[in-house]
Amino acid sequence: FDQQLAKGLLISSYQDLLPKQIWNRKKMGFSFPMQKWLKSNPFIMQLNTSKNPSIASFTRDFLKGKMHWSKLVALYLVEK
DSSP, X not given: OXXXXXXXXXXXXXXXXXXXXXXXXXXXXXXXXXXHHHHTOHHHHHHHTOSSHHHHXXXXXXXXXXXXXXXXXXXXXXXX
């Protein structure tokens, strides 16, 4: 996959619609707000009261901001 080619195609498609400051800047990237989404998910609240003490403890740490979301998801997947 050639990222420069992809950006070039995108620029050539929309160059006349976007200001030069937009299409002439470096790629910025994008990340999903998983931490925020998971904290508002009712399923996570169920994990918080899990009978498995490890899952309950990890969930509490996640909700307190002491653990990255990916670790909680990995633990859950291993348990399943």
